[in-house]
Structures are given as structure tokens and as C-alpha cells.
Amino acid sequence: MWAVLGATSLLCFGIKLLGHVVPEPWLANPRLQRVNALIPISLLSALVVAQGVMVKTHVVIDHRLAGLAVALAALFAKAPFPVVVVAAAVTSALVYHLH
Numbered sequence: 001m002w003a004v005l006g007a008t009s010l011l012c013f014g015i016k017l018l019g020h021v022v023p024e025p026w027l028a029n030p031r032l033q034r035v036n037a038l039i040p041i042s043l044l045s046a047l048v049v050a051q052g053v054m055v056k057t058h059v060v061i062d063h064r065l066a067g068l069a070v071a072l073a074a075l076f077a078k079a080p081f082p083v084v085v086v087a088a089a090v091t092s093a094l095v096y097h098l099h
Contacts, residue, residue, distance in 0.1 A: 063099065067092030 026032070052068040053059050071088035079087070 063092045063096035066095040 048068065052064045053061065067088040070091040071084050074084040074087050
């Protein structure tokens with residue numbers, strides 16, 4: 001376990017160091033900047049979906065998925081963020097208690 005932790009730490013350090021070594025003109029590339037802007041969105045989306053439908057190693061369809069669906073609908077309807085959060089929480093709680 002310590003070997004994995006050490007290797008992961010070295011890999012993270014190497015990636016961070018590489019970010020300081022890359023020439024600045026490469027980072028100013030418009031295509032790279034567009035791709036870089038999408039990375040946090042895709043990672044956060046994957047995390048939300050994984051936490052919404054997974055329990056340990058099993059896919060589970062439960063109250064969390066209902067809340068996620070309502071949040072997605074509210075986002076598409078351009079609702080303010082607090083409304084999205086409250087709507088998702090209320091939906092998830094109602095489905096949990098009705099099930």
C-alpha cells in the first residue's frame with residue numbers, strides 16, 4: 001500500500017512539475033484552452049453521475065437518481081442554482097419516503 005501511495009505521489013508531483021516546464025506558447029493555443037475549460041465540467045459531471053447511481057460496485061436506481069433527474073430538468077429550464085438544489089433535495093426525499 002505504501003508503494004502505491006508513494007508512486008501516486010510521485011506521479012502527481014511529476015504532472016505538476018510538467019505544468020511548470022511546458023513552454024507558454026503551447027498553453028496559449030486556443031484549441032488547448034477550449035479543451036482545458038471543459039475538463040472540470042466533464043470530471044464533475046462524471047462524479048455526480050457516479051455518486052448518483054452507484055453503491056460500492058453496484059449500479060442502483062433509487063431516490064438519488066430521481067433527484068438528479070429533477071436537478072437536470074431544472075438546469076435545462078435555467079432555474080437559479082438554489083432552486084435546482086432545493087428541487088433535487090425535495091424530490092429525492094419524497095421518493096425515498098414513498099418507496
